[in-house]
Each structure stands twice: as structure tokens, then as C-alpha cells.
Amino acid sequence: MLAIYKREMQAYFTSPVGYVFVAMFLAVNAFIFTFCTLLMGIDSSVSSYFTFVMWAFIVLVPILTMKLFSEERKARTEQLLLTSPISLMGMVAGKFFAAFTMFAGTFVFGSLINFSLLYKYGTPNTATLISSSVGILLIGAAFIAIGLFISALTENQIVAAVGTIGVILFMLVIGFLSSFIDVYAIRVALTWISVFSRYSNFGYGILDIASLLYYFSICFIFMFLTVRVYEKRRWS
Amino acid sequence: MIEVKNLVKRFGSKYAVDDITFSIGKGEIVGFLGPNGAGKSTTMNIITGYMSSTLGTAEIGGINILEDPMEAKKLIGYLPEQPPLYLDMTVREYLNFVYDLKGCRLNRKKHLEEICRVVKIIDDYNKNRLIKNLSKGYKQRVGIAQALVGNPAVIILDEPTVGLDPKEIIEIRSLIRTLGETHTVILSTHILTEVQAVCDRILIINSGKLIADEKTESIINMLEGSRRLNARICGPQRDILRELRALPEITRAEAVGERENDSFLYAIESSSGVDIRKTLFFMLAKNNWPLIGLESQGTNLEDIFISLVDKKEQTPKKSREVPQFDIKLPEFENKEDNN
Numbered sequence: 001m002l003a004i005y006k007r008e009m010q011a012y013f014t015s016p017v018g019y020v021f022v023a024m025f026l027a028v029n030a031f032i033f034t035f036c037t038l039l040m041g042i043d044s045s046v047s048s049y050f051t052f053v054m055w056a057f058i059v060l061v062p063i064l065t066m067k068l069f070s071e072e073r074k075a076r077t078e079q080l081l082l083t084s085p086i087s088l089m090g091m092v093a094g095k096f097f098a099a100f101t102m103f104a105g106t107f108v109f110g111s112l113i114n115f116s117l118l119y120k121y122g123t124p125n126t127a128t129l130i131s132s133s134v135g136i137l138l139i140g141a142a143f144i145a146i147g148l149f150i151s152a153l154t155e156n157q158i159v160a161a162v163g164t165i166g167v168i169l170f171m172l173v174i175g176f177l178s179s180f181i182d183v184y185a186i187r188v189a190l191t192w193i194s195v196f197s198r199y200s201n202f203g204y205g206i207l208d209i210a211s212l213l214y215y216f217s218i219c220f221i222f223m224f225l226t227v228r229v230y231e232k233r234r235w236s
Numbered sequence: 237m238i239e240v241k242n243l244v245k246r247f248g249s250k251y252a253v254d255d256i257t258f259s260i261g262k263g264e265i266v267g268f269l270g271p272n273g274a275g276k277s278t279t280m281n282i283i284t285g286y287m288s289s290t291l292g293t294a295e296i297g298g299i300n301i302l303e304d305p306m307e308a309k310k311l312i313g314y315l316p317e318q319p320p321l322y323l324d325m326t327v328r329e330y331l332n333f334v335y336d337l338k339g340c341r342l343n344r345k346k347h348l349e350e351i352c353r354v355v356k357i358i359d360d361y362n363k364n365r366l367i368k369n370l371s372k373g374y375k376q377r378v379g380i381a382q383a384l385v386g387n388p389a390v391i392i393l394d395e396p397t398v399g400l401d402p403k404e405i406i407e408i409r410s411l412i413r414t415l416g417e418t419h420t421v422i423l424s425t426h427i428l429t430e431v432q433a434v435c436d437r438i439l440i441i442n443s444g445k446l447i448a449d450e451k452t453e454s455i456i457n458m459l460e461g462s463r464r465l466n467a468r469i470c471g472p473q474r475d476i477l478r479e480l481r482a483l484p485e486i487t488r489a490e491a492v493g494e495r496e497n498d499s500f501l502y503a504i505e506s507s508s509g510v511d512i513r514k515t516l517f518f519m520l521a522k523n524n525w526p527l528i529g530l531e532s533q534g535t536n537l538e539d540i541f542i543s544l545v546d547k548k549e550q551t552p553k554k555s556r557e558v559p560q561f562d563i564k565l566p567e568f569e570n571k572e573d574n575n
Contacts, residue, residue, distance in 0.1 A: 003336030007322070014324045080320035080382065083284040084337045085309040235288045236247075 001086070004094025005101075008068070012102055021063045022106050028056045029110040037118070046124065047203050049114075050132045054199070057143050058168050064099040065147025066161040069226070073155040082234070088227045096148055096223055103140045107133075128205040135202025138215035139195055143168050145222035152229045171195045237262045237390060237420045238283065243292035245278050245444075252278040253289070254444035260437075262389075265416035267431030267452075268424035270441035276424040277317055279441070280394050283422075284314045296390055310338070313388040317395050319379025323368035327352075327360045327378055330367060331385060338386040348385070355381045355411060373404040380411070391415055393423040397430060409434050440544060447544045465506075465513070466492075468529035469520060470499040476525060480504060483519060485512045499528055 012018030036049035072078040081091055111133060118124045147164040154160050175194030181187045191197050198215070201208040238260040245253040253275045260266050268276045281287040283294045285301045285308060294301045299308040322330055331348050340347070352358040355377045360370060367378060376396065383391055396412065397405045412434050415421055425431060431438050431452060438455050440448040448455065469476055473491055480489035485506050493501025506512040513530065520527050 003333060006336070007325075007333050010329070011322070011324060075320075075323070076316065076318045077320040077322055079286055079314075079316040079318075080334070081337070083286050083309060083312065083314045083316075084334075085306045085339060086337060087306070234286070 001090035001094040001097075004081070004086070004091055005098050008095050008098030009101065012064075012098070017063060017067065018102060021060065021102060024063070025056075025060050025103075025106045026110050028060070029053060029107070030114070032056065033110075033114045046118065046129070047132070050136055050203060053136065054139060054196070055172065057140060058165055058172070061103070061140065061143040061147050061168060062161040062164040064102055065144055065151050065164060066157045067151070068095045068099065068148055069152040070155050070157050070160045073152075074157075082230070088230050089223070091230075092148065092223050092226045096145060096219070099144045099148065100141055103144060104137055107137065107140065125205065128203070131202045131205045131207050134207065135199045135211075138202075138212070139199060142195060142215050142218040142222075143171070145219040146171070149222040149226045149229070152226045237264075237297055238422070239293075239295040239298075240279075240283065241293050241295075243279065243282060243294060244290045245275075245282060245287065246290045251444045253282070255292070256441070256444075256446045257292075258439055258446060258449055260420060260422065262420055263416070263418075264437060265412065265421045265423070265435045266437045266439060267435035268422060268439050268441060269426065269428065269431050270424075271426055274441045275444040276441055277394055278444075280314070280392050280422070280424060281316075284312050284392055285309050286314075286316075310386070311389045313383035313385065313391045315379045315383040315391075315393045315396060317398075319375055320382070321367050321375055321378060324366070326364045326366055327357060327370075327381075328362075328364055330378065331361070331381060334382045334385045340386040342387065347387070351381045351384045354384070354414070356407070357381060373400045376400060376404075376408065380408070384415075388419070390420045390422070393421065395424055395426075397425070397427070405430075442544075464533040465504045465516070466529075466531050466533055467502050467504055467516065467527060468493070468496075468499050469502060469525050469527055470497075471520075471523070471525035473500050475523075476500070476502065476520075479519060479523060480516075483512070483515060485515060501529075 012021070032052045033046070033049050036052060037046060040048075069078070072081065082088075115124070115129060118129075143164075146167050147160070150163040150167065151157075151160040154163070171193075172195060174190045175196035178187045178190035178194065178197075181190065195218075198211045201211055238258075240259065241257050243253050243256045244251065256275075256279060268279065270276050278287065282289045283296065283301065285305045288302060296308045297311045299311070301308045322333070325333065328348075331351070332344070335344055335348060349358065349361070352361040357374060357377050360374060360378075367375065370378065376399075380393065380396065383393065393412065397408050400408065409430065412421060412423060416434075416436075423430075423434065435452055438448065438450060438452050439446060440455075477489055477491060480486055480502065486504055487507050488503070488505040490503050491500045492503045504512070504516070513532075516530075517527060
């Protein structure tokens with residue numbers, strides 16, 4: 001797993017992908033932060049910043065995940081991985097954590113700048129900032145797991161990226177869509193699986209166990225499904 | 237070292253590998269010979285654990301690849317048909333990655349340098365060259381180096397010389413022979429001279445079936461039996477053919493080439509194990525027909541296949557003969573019948 005992790009981290013920086021991601025994430029992050037605090041901010045709770053930044057993941061996460069498996073498949077390098085003495089879960093986890101490190105590293109770096117400004121010119125609620133950040137990181141992890149899975153389904157990076165954009169968009173909007181649905185059971189089900197509604201507790205400064213489990217489960221389920229994709233391909 | 241029993245791989249309704257059984261001992265160099273699409277790569281992919289078999293088992297060093305893939309894979313170094321190279325890495329980074337991936341416990345620096353020396357990429361290794369900037373031959377070498385990392389007992393090479401220039405082919409072949417001194421090597425190819433040059437034993441696969449499992453010499457000898465000559469002879473074509481056919485050792489004689497300065501090219505086949513060159517010479521000399529060219533036609537893969545497939549099917553068919561098809565076209569129904 002460690003070997004794969006190291007290789008993926010290296011790959012992000014030997015190609016433009018890593019730089020593009022970091023630059024885009026920091027720019028978008030800074031823009032949203034400025035917009036939400038200076039331009040329309042009334043207080044220093046910055047809850048709207050966290051809500052907006054989530055939408056940027058629709059474009060940002062696929063940059064990280066689109067090539068993870070599709071490129072291996074296209075270049076046939078997966079043959080090396082699959083004939084090496086490593087477990088499939090180790091392979092998937094290595095890639096997942098590499099993408100997550102990129103994501104979390106950039107987010108934390110951007111946040112350090114943003115939040116230090118906040119502390120200099122305002123009096124933010126530290127607990128809310130921490131819990132909201134944890135929530136954002138978990139949402140990112142869940143999206144990365146989804147992107148990883150979609151990348152394993154195709155050998156075309158563009159298809160992987162577009163597919164991931166579609167699914168993340170869907171995951172974000174089902175929370176809003178649910179309010180338009182009359183059937184109670186469906187509405188509850190959609191709200192239950194919505195990434196967005198699960199996040200609300202974090203926004204209030206609560207580290208809710210159920211929500212934590214929800215995000216961990218999404219990560220695990222999609223990593224497991226990725227393993228299954230490879231198992232299935234081996235057996236078909 | 238490798239024990240394959242009743243291996244079957246089915247893709248949909250097509251059998252890519254159909255009931256193959258063989259075993260390979262320690263230190264053998266075995267060649268998988270077969271035309272493209274015969275099932276060579278599929279068999280190798282199953283042995284290396286990249287694919288699973290539909291039926292049957294593959295054991296490496298007594299370990300079943302499906303039951304304990306982690307342990308079995310530790311014993312194998314595999315170079316797939318397309319070398320699995322990360323083009324954005326340098327040779328050094330790549331080999332270090334493979335070293336970590338295989339979880340080796342050797343002296344890293346010494347081991348990797350030794351491999352690079354063996355496959356002659358030490359220069360690229362030391363100068364930190366990017367893999368994407370290497371020529372095809374050198375990429376192939378890096379692919380072989382990757383298979384050697386961790387010093388596995390079994391080395392499996394899928395068409396290791398495809399696309400290389402003649403000099404590189406010779407070098408890679410001699411490298412494989414060197415490897416064979418300390419490892420069990422399987423290589424696949426569709427080039428007969430390659431297995432002749434490198435392997436102790438040949439497994440011939442055709443349409444997913446194992447049609448021969450013999451020592452290299454015996455396969456070659458099997459075909460030496462029928463000798464074919466191409467002779468260019470000056471003189472009247474009809475008379476020459478008549479005289480040639482009159483010789484008891486000659487089973488077939490035909491004029492195949494065009495007239496060139498009063499001479500014809502004749503294809504002559506003799507019965508098994510008989511060298512007719514001397515007889516032919518004296519007969520022609522006696523008739524005063526100058527023999528201006530004579531070459532013995534070597535055996536090739538095509539002949540081996542035809543001969544072995546024929547043997548297997550027990551239907552005698554002359555090699556190089558255009559197969560005759562008996563196709564009946566459907567008859568059109570009379571319009572009036574339809575009405």
C-alpha cells in the first residue's frame with residue numbers, strides 16, 4: 001500500500017495534474033472565502049463559506065481521481081500491480097490516501113491562511129471552524145472514494161471525470177431535490193443519503209457520530225466496490 | 237516448479253485456453269509457441285494471477301495461485317506483452333517502486349544495480365533517465381529488469397523480443413539464456429528460431445489447446461524428416477520433371493518458378509530422412525542439365541503447426557496445400573412457391 005501511495009503522490013507532481021489541482025483549489029478557496037467574508041459577510045461564522053466551497057468539489061475532485069485507475073488500465077501498468085504480491089484493498093487504499101492527502105493538504109494549507117486572517121480581524125468560533133473543516137474533509141474523502149470507483153470502471157479519463165462530476169453533483173443536489181418530493185418515504189430516504197444534509201450538524205459545531213459513520217461508510221463502500229470491479233474483471 | 241492442470245479459460249462462449257496440462261521443472265527454459273491469439277498470453281496471465289481460470293489449477297512452487305495469491309506471486313517475475321512501465325518515472329524511481337511493491341528484503345542498492353548491469357541499463361539507471369525518453373529496446377530491458385526485481389524463482393516473459401531490432405533480439409536472447417542458468421523461465425513467442433535459440437523445451441499451443449510438449453531437438457527432428465529443396469535447373473522443363481519423378485526417393489517434384497535464362501525453379505520433396513542432393517546432382521549431370529542453384533528449405537513454424545495439427549487430427553493433409561472448401565450456396569426458393 002505504501003509503495004502505491006508513494007508512487008501516486010509522486011505522479012501528482014511529475015505531471016501537471018497536482019499543480020493544476022493545488023492552484024485551482026487554492027484560488028477557488030480564497031475567492032469563495034473572500035466573497036463570503038469581505039463582500040457579503042456580516043459576521044465571522046463563515047458557515048456560508050463552507051457551504052459554497054463544497055460545490056467547488058464538483059470540478060476539483062475529478063481532477064484528482066480521474067486518472068487513478070483509468071490510466072493504469074489504458075497503459076496496461078495495472079498488470080504489474082495485479083501480479084505483484086499486494087492485496088487489491090491495499091492497492092485501492094494506497095490510491096485513495098494519495099488523493100486524499102492532496103485534497104486535505106491543500107485544504108488545510110488554504111484554511112490556515114484564511115483562518116489566520118479571520119482571527120486577526122474577527123472573533124470566530126473555533127469549535128465551529130474545526131467541526132466544519134472536519135466535515136469538509138469527510139465530504140471530500142467520500143467524493144474521492146466515488147471518483148476512485150468511477151475511474152476503475154473505464155479506461156478513458158474524460159469519461160471518468162464526467163461521470164464523477166455527474167455523481168458528485170447528484171449527491172449534492174438530492175438534499176434540495178428532496179424538498180420537492182411529496183412521497184414522504186422517498187423524501188426521507190433522499191435526505192438520509194444526501195451528503196449535504198448530513199453536513200449540517202458539522203456546521204453547527206457538532207461532531208455527530210452518525211454523520212461521521214455515514215462518510216466513513218461511503219468511503220469504505222466505494223473502495224470495496226472498486227475492489228469488486230477488479231475481482232470481477234479477474235473472474236470474467 | 238510450475239504445475240498446470242486442466243486449465244480452462246472461457247470468454248463468453250469462446251475457449252481461450254482449453255484444457256491445458258503441463259509441468260515445468262526447476263531451472264528449465266520453456267518456450268510457449270503459437271500463433272497470435274492461440275492462448276499463450278491468457279495462459280501466462282492465469283499463471284501469474286492476473287486472471288483467474290474458469291476451471292483447473294495453476295501452482296507455482298506448490299502454491300495454488302488462486303488459494304494463496306500473495307505467496308505465489310512472490311515467486312514470479314512477469315513481463316507482460318506490453319511492458320508495464322510508468323513513463324513519467326525515471327528508471328531508478330521505477331525500479332525502486334517495483335522493489336517496494338514486491339516487498340523485497342534484499343540490499344536495495346546492490347540488488348537494483350546488479351539487475352541493471354545484467355540487462356545493461358546501468359547507464360540509464362545512474363543518469364536518472366525518464367522511461368518515456370528510452371527507445372523501445374531499452375523500455376523492454378526495463379520491463380525485464382522489473383521482472384527480475386526480488387530475484388523470483390520463476391520468470392515469465394510474454395513475447396520479449398517483439399518490435400526489437402536484430403541486434404537487440406540477439407542480446408535479449410542471450411540474456412534469457414543467462415537467466416535460465418539460475419531461474420525457471422517461460423517465454424512466449426511466435427517465432428520458431430527464438431525458441432530454437434533459447435529454450436530447452438517447447439510447448440506448442442494452438443486455438444487454446446496444447447498440441448505438443450517436446451524437447452526442442454525432437455520437435456526440430458520431427459520436421460527434418462521430410463526434406464524440401466528448391467533447385468534451379470537449366471534444361472527442358474517437361475523432361476526434367478519426368479526424370480525427377482522417376483527417382484524413387486522423390487515424393488513430389490513441381491516446377492514453381494518462372495523461366496530465367498533458360499532455367500526453371502523446381503520444388504522437390506523427398507521421403508523421410510533421405511538426403512537426395514547427391515542423387516539429384518548425378519542424375520542431372522548424366523542428362524547434361526546444369527544445376528545452377530540449390531537451397532534446402534528450412535522448417536518453419538507454419539510447417540510445424542500443419543504437421544502437428546494434422547497429427548492431432550489424424551487427417552493426412554499435405555503441407556502448404558491450399559485448403560479446399562466444399563461450400564454449398566443456399567438455393568433460392570422459387571417465387572411461385574412463396575405465393
